[in-house]
Amino acid sequence: MGNISIKLFGKNLRNPVFNASGTLGYGIEIEPLWGVETLGAYVTKGLSIKPHHGNPTPRVWEERHGMINSIGLQNVGVDRFFDAYFPFFKRKKTPIIVNFFGFTEDEYIACAEKIKPDRFIVALEMNLSCPNIKAGGISFGKEPDMVFDIVKKVKAVTEIPLFAKLTPEVKNIVDIARAACEAGADGLTLINTMPAAGFDVKKKNIPLKGGLSGPVLKPIALRAVHECSKAVPVPIIGVGGIMDAMDAISFFMAGARAIQIGTATFVDPYAIPKIIKGVADYLDANGHKKIDDIAGIANNV
Amino acid sequence: MDDIEGKILSNRSIAPGHCLLRIRLSRPMGVVRPGQFVMMKVPDGGVFLRRPFSIYDYQKGVLTIMYKVVGKGTEQLSKAPEDTPILTLGPLGRWFTVSRRNIPIVVAGGIGFAGVYALVKKLQGKASIFFGCSTSDEVALLKDAVPFHPFVATLDGSYGFKGNVIQLLKIHLNGLKGKNVEIFTCGPDNMVKSLRGLIEPHRIPCQVLLEERMACGMGLCFGCVKKTMDAQEPYKRVCKEGPVFDLWEISL
Numbered sequence: 001m002g003n004i005s006i007k008l009f010g011k012n013l014r015n016p017v018f019n020a021s022g023t024l025g026y027g028i029e030i031e032p033l034w035g036v037e038t039l040g041a042y043v044t045k046g047l048s049i050k051p052h053h054g055n056p057t058p059r060v061w062e063e064r065h066g067m068i069n070s071i072g073l074q075n076v077g078v079d080r081f082f083d084a085y086f087p088f089f090k091r092k093k094t095p096i097i098v099n100f101f102g103f104t105e106d107e108y109i110a111c112a113e114k115i116k117p118d119r120f121i122v123a124l125e126m127n128l129s130c131p132n133i134k135a136g137g138i139s140f141g142k143e144p145d146m147v148f149d150i151v152k153k154v155k156a157v158t159e160i161p162l163f164a165k166l167t168p169e170v171k172n173i174v175d176i177a178r179a180a181c182e183a184g185a186d187g188l189t190l191i192n193t194m195p196a197a198g199f200d201v202k203k204k205n206i207p208l209k210g211g212l213s214g215p216v217l218k219p220i221a222l223r224a225v226h227e228c229s230k231a232v233p234v235p236i237i238g239v240g241g242i243m244d245a246m247d248a249i250s251f252f253m254a255g256a257r258a259i260q261i262g263t264a265t266f267v268d269p270y271a272i273p274k275i276i277k278g279v280a281d282y283l284d285a286n287g288h289k290k291i292d293d294i295a296g297i298a299n300n301v
Numbered sequence: 302m303d304d305i306e307g308k309i310l311s312n313r314s315i316a317p318g319h320c321l322l323r324i325r326l327s328r329p330m331g332v333v334r335p336g337q338f339v340m341m342k343v344p345d346g347g348v349f350l351r352r353p354f355s356i357y358d359y360q361k362g363v364l365t366i367m368y369k370v371v372g373k374g375t376e377q378l379s380k381a382p383e384d385t386p387i388l389t390l391g392p393l394g395r396w397f398t399v400s401r402r403n404i405p406i407v408v409a410g411g412i413g414f415a416g417v418y419a420l421v422k423k424l425q426g427k428a429s430i431f432f433g434c435s436t437s438d439e440v441a442l443l444k445d446a447v448p449f450h451p452f453v454a455t456l457d458g459s460y461g462f463k464g465n466v467i468q469l470l471k472i473h474l475n476g477l478k479g480k481n482v483e484i485f486t487c488g489p490d491n492m493v494k495s496l497r498g499l500i501e502p503h504r505i506p507c508q509v510l511l512e513e514r515m516a517c518g519m520g521l522c523f524g525c526v527k528k529t530m531d532a533q534e535p536y537k538r539v540c541k542e543g544p545v546f547d548l549w550e551i552s553l
Contacts, residue, residue, distance in 0.1 A: 022522070029520040029541065032302040045523075053535055060516045060524035062373075064347050067516060071523045074536055214349065266350055266517040267342075269304055269390060 004280045004291055006040065006258065008235060009161040009186065011095060011122050013040040013258075016291050017248065017276045020239050020262030021046050021099035021125065021165070022071065026085045030269070036094045038273050041122050043097045043260060044081060049110045051077035058208050061198030066214025066241070067263055068198050073101060073130075078114050086120075095120050097163065101127040104134055105150055113157045124160050125237075126151070128180075129167040129192045129211075141167040141192075144179035151183035163237060165189035168220055177228040189237040189260070190224045193217070214263040217241040222254050229255025229296055243271070245278020252279075255296040302519075304390045305330060309383055310363065316441040319412065320379050321357075322366045324387055331392065333359040335420035336510050336545040339366070339391030340518035346377035353515045353540070355416040355487075356392060358445075364389060367415035367442065393518050394544045397508050399424065403483035406431065408470060408496060410488025414442050416510040416544075417487045421446055428485075429473065433466025433492065467495040474499070483507070486548075494553050507548035513539040528552040 004015045014037075021043045027036045036042045054074025061068040076084070078100065089096050098115055102108035112124060128141030128150070140150050141164075151164055164180040166173060168191040177188055193211025200207050221240025229236050238256030242248050243264045251259045264271035279291075288294055307324040315321045333356055340351040352374040358365040370379050381387070397420050399405060405428035409417050414432060421430055422445075430451035432443055437460035443451055453461030454469040462469045466488075474482070486496055487510035500507060513525040520541030529537050529550050537543065 025519075025521045025523075025541075032519075033304070051534070054523065054526070056528070057526060058514050059526065060350075060514055060522070062348075062350050064349060067350060069516070069522070069524060074523050074526070076534070263516075266522060269517070269519065 003289070004276070004283065006291055008122055008258065013095060013122070015040040015276050015279070016252070016258035017272060017279065018043050018097065018237070018258060018260045019265065019272060020260040021127070022073075023262040023265055026076075026081070028085070028088060033269050034273050035092060036089065037092045038276065039094065040258060041095045041097050042089060043125060044099050045075050046073050046127050047075050047078040047081050047098065047100045047111065048073065048102060049078060049107050049114065051075065051080065059210075061208040061210070063198070063212070063214070063216065066212055066216035067266070068196050068208055068210045068212050069193070070208055070210030078111055082115075090120050093120075095122045097121075097123050097125050099125040099127055099165070101130045103130060104132070105153060108140075108150060108154050109157055112154045115158065115160060117160050121160055123163050123187065124158060125163040125165050125189055126154055127165050127192065129165070139167055139169070141176065142170055144175045147176050148179040148183040151180050151185050155184035161186040163187040163189045165192055166224075167192045168194050168224060173224045174227050174231045177232050181232045181234055185234060187235040187237065187257075188228060188232065189239060190228055191217070191221045191240050194220065213241070215241040215243050218243075218247060222250060225251055225256050226254040226298060242275070243267070245275050245282060248275050248279050249282055249294065252291055252294050253296070253298040255298070257295065302391060302393060303328075303330065304388060307364065307387050307389055309381055309385045309387055311383060312379070312381055314379075315367070315444070317438050318370050319439070319442060320368055320370065322368065322378070324364045324366070324389065326362050326364055326389065329362060330359060330364065330389075333392045333419075334396035335423050336396040336416065337392040337394050338518070338544060339364070339389045339393060340515070341366070341378070341390075342388040343374045343378045344381045344385050344387055346373075346380075348374045348377050350516050351390065351518060352378070353512075353518055355510070357415050357418050358422070359392075359419075367412070367418070369412040390518060394540055395542065397485050397510070397545050400483060403481045403506065404477065405429075406470070406482055406484045408466060408484055408486040408488070408492075410434070410466060410492040411439060412442070413486070413488030413492070413510070414446070417485060418445060420485055421449060431466050431470050431473070433469070433488070436460075465492070465495070467492065467499055470496070471499055486510070490553070493548070497548060497553060504549070508545050509548045509551065510544050511539050511546060511551070512544065515540055
């Protein structure tokens with residue numbers, strides 16, 4: 001397998017393939033099949049300043065080419081993550097990206113402040129799809145002004161590089177991407193799940209409203225990655241419906257510096273190691289020495 | 302635990318809307334304990350996610366699943382013919398633990414029997430088995446448990462005791478007063494709730510196998526939780542912390 005390592009914010013990563021936040025538990029759960037050291041970096045489950053219980057069931061619903069989830073950001077809280085789980089990643093010499101969220105600006109800031117720089121932390125990833133309770137529940141990531149504001153405030157309290165993870169449920173994602181970068185975001189993660197509803201015809205009801213993920217999301221994510229990569233100078237992590245190595249390659253060509261795999265792991269628990277190998281094999285087979293050789297090479301027709 | 306390729310040996314109806322599926326695995330699944338389950342990639346037909354199934358039986362590389370046709374996944378599965386390749390991730394989840402001190406009682410409702418049969422088999426006749434269902438049609442699910450002389454209740458009275466299985470258990474429990482009894486159960490929510498109501502005054506130990514809609518089956522997604530009495534972390538994953546729980550820790 002060829003060398004597919006990348007450098008991100010001065011840190012050398014084995015490969016450009018990460019898990020999407022919330023789709024690989026706390027990392028330890030996958031150990032019986034393969035280890036987190038397989039990943040370029042492990043992206044934590046979304047962490048909040050206090051533990052958060054999440055939503056009642058049902059939490060998942062299947063669609064033909066995807067799934068809808070409404071987990072509700074259940075997590076043990078930032079303190080317990082660093083006490084109970086972070087030592088595991090250090091032992092495994094696996095760098096992490098810390099995904100975090102809040103329901104108020106203060107919660108975002110408090111959470112970011114808590115996380116101290118460490119050689120095993122590559123970056124923070126702030127989830128901007130959360131509802132802002134003070135603004136009547138509208139998500140932090142929907143308006144450029146709100147994004148600018150929250151990113152600037154979080155950036156002011158941390159020395160760790162900061163990724164802003166954007167929601168696709170916006171009028172123009174390029175405007176949001178620019179606002180995040182102007183506020184100081186060091187990178188963007190594109191995209192989060194898309195708001196959707198499941199429907200049970202037998203019961204004549206809507207059992208679940210939540211975020212849509214899976215292959216159905218890929219074209220939306222690819223467009224966001226491609227357009228934003230032309231508009232902003234920061235690294236972009238592409239995420240949304242990547243099911244195999246060719247999907248991954250298309251994200252690199254569209255302008256992603258790294259990618260995240262989410263729903264694919266539920267369909268095939270070995271999806272991530274297969275994609276890592278597939279990406280390396282593709283580079284070898286096509287005479288490329290590194291990922292950068294194919295980064296952003298997609299042409300508009 | 303592993304993700305193992307296999308081929309369908311047989312897949313046949315054993316009662317209206319209920320099937321028995323046997324799969325020959327290409328390599329051993331490891332130690333399988335009563336109450337554990339597998340996540341199965343249902344062949345073809347636009348079924349996106351895997352589906353969880355209790356391990357009914359596993360021996361000599363042959364995995365047996367008993368299932369009820371309830372939705373798109375099980376409907377597709379029921380149409381899969383012999384020799385169809387199938388992927389099975391397992392064994393998964395926490396299992397029933399049996400104490401030698403207690404007299405075991407197994408209580409199952411309908412297809413819930415699929416979740417407790419491996420335990421019934423392991424206990425080799427030491428357990429009293431209570432099975433409840435709607436009509437005599439479903440009694441066919443008990444074919445492998447017949448040597449253990451199960452007590453049967455049907456709601457319409459077409460076989461055995463007329464009424465629900467908890468009413469039948471109540472009669473039996475009266476004769477066991479003062480003895481150390483432990484109950485193992487799997488069945489519809491209403492059955493588990495009425496079982497809880499029956500045994501709550503006596504605080505009889507009870508392990509319950511729960512079912513929930515799942516995506517990953519291995520604790521990755523937190524999609525399959527049940528609410529528990531734990532104030533710190535009320536939502537526990539059915540796939541990881543379960544599917545077998547202490548009934549008294551569950552919030553029904």
